[in-house]
């Protein structure tokens with residue numbers, strides 16, 4: 001016992017890998033169902049009239065967004081943290097009983113919250129704030145999970161051997177702090193039973209219901225400050241943390257410029273927080289705030305591209321690896337999609353473009369080229385890199401992985417191109433008018449025109465889901481593949497045929 | 498009369514300018530010094546990821562006692 005060499009302990013990382021895959025399947029399956037519901041309304045009744053309450057679009061939509069954001073993505077963030085954190089700090093979780101206990105508490109409490117969220121959203125219990133639908137008892141549990149996550153991060157940092165913090169750690173810390181601040185402020189709410197209405201009624205509604213502490217425009221401002229930064233600190237910052245570790249590691253190349261990575265970090269932190277106003281253009285928020293939202297959105301291109309270009313240049317002179325390794329393909333395409341959606345977003349934030357784009361499917365297209373092409377690809381690539389190392393096995397099938405890559409890439413392309421056409425068509429039709437200012441089309445005219453594009457999006461989403469199932473299968477089979485020697489794990493992941 | 502919204506807007510603008518200056522100052526600092534206070538070249542920090550086995554030597558060990 002005494003002489004056993006110290007090893008990294010991946011127990012917690014494995015647990016979160018499991019939820020990443022499970023909740024990924026659930027969330028994306030619901031996404032595909034939603035997509036087909038929009039194309040073929042009959043799908044709303046898929047389980048019959050009696051159960052329509054549970055299967056209609058409006059009941060399922062928040063389940064999709066919350067399952068993929070707080071289920072799939074966050075689990076991926078936790079899984080990679082419990083892997084990357086130990087390695088770049090050069091300290092094992094096995095060295096601290098406290099950290100192991102915290103890690104386990106983190107996982108199990110998180111799972112309890114997931115169950116509570118799924119049950120309550122299916123039951124239709126919601127605060128109706130997008131991405132913040134959970135009622136106050138769940139919010140309190142969420143805060144607890146987050147505090148434990150923070151203790152894990154800072155606990156591990158506290159016992160580290162490496163003095164400096166690798167750039168990925170900066171991004172994980174920013175994720176922790178950013179979401180803590182956003183979540184707390186946006187979810188300030190008052191249980192309705194504690195309130196008294198204007199007419200003197202008290203004890204209103206169920207014990208778990210609550211109303212936001214903010215009202216009207218203020219509520220909208222706080223909500224979109226939160227909503228946009230949930231994209232920042234959920235879909236950007238931790239995913240950048242992943243690529244800064246996994247791409248150099250898998251390719252064996254040092255980051256092209258470490259200084260640039262530090263710079264883009266501060267640039268991103270500084271600019272992102274001010275861009276949320278672009279969700280409220282032409283609304284009742286002060287004009288200067290809308291303008292600032294637009295301007296900061298455009299400036300945001302710089303730090304975003306700073307990281308993305310840094311990653312692409314890391315591959316300088318090593319492009320044969322992109323051809324040879326499907327894992328590198330995922331990451332390189334991921335950073336390309338990151339560049340793509342961080343150019344598209346600022347374009348949509350320009351006021352005159354937003355006048356066409358707002359409320360249309362173009363926004364949904366933008367969301368998904370980011371989350372499918374960047375977030376999804378990076379999380380799967382990270383898990384592919386981790387799998388051989390945490391299970392000490394060779395990846396089950398390289399060709400399955402390559403096939404998955406092409407199927408999913410096709411899926412993403414079908415998704416965003418159909419939504420572009422649908423969105424811009426919609427935007428143009430809504431505003432078209434004759435010489436007297438009468439609207440040229442009614443709403444149903446747009447619905448008819450959009451039908452084929454909705455069907456294409458459904459197919460694109462289905463392809464992505466199929467790819468994800470291939471990923472799940474590949475990881476599952478990896479767990480039982482042939483063991484590999486330690487030294488084979490230095491850089492590139494060993495892959496079976 | 499200056500109202501609170503106007504004050505906020507001016508405050509926001511001033512803060513922005515200050516942060517821009519700080520960021521450019523940081524860029525200048527990074528590229529002119531090249532090394533941090535411990536005398537480690539920033540670029541060598543990439544090795545924290547590339548050489549991350551538990552018995553690899555840290556780029557800059559936390560304490561001198563470490564092997």
Ligand code: HEM
Pocket residue numbers: 027028029031032033034035038061064065068069072073363364367368371372375376458460461462464465
């Ligand atoms: C199989 C893949 C997926 C399909 C088919 C799909 C489909 C959909 C559909 C149909 C909507 C509703 C759009 C509307 O209301 O018009 C939606 C919304 C959304 N999805 Fe997905 N989705 C998928 C994967 C993902 C993933 C992996 C993420 C995040 C990691 C994600 C994040 C979101 C978000 C944030 C929204 C809300 C967008 C908004 O309000 O503008 N989706 N998705």
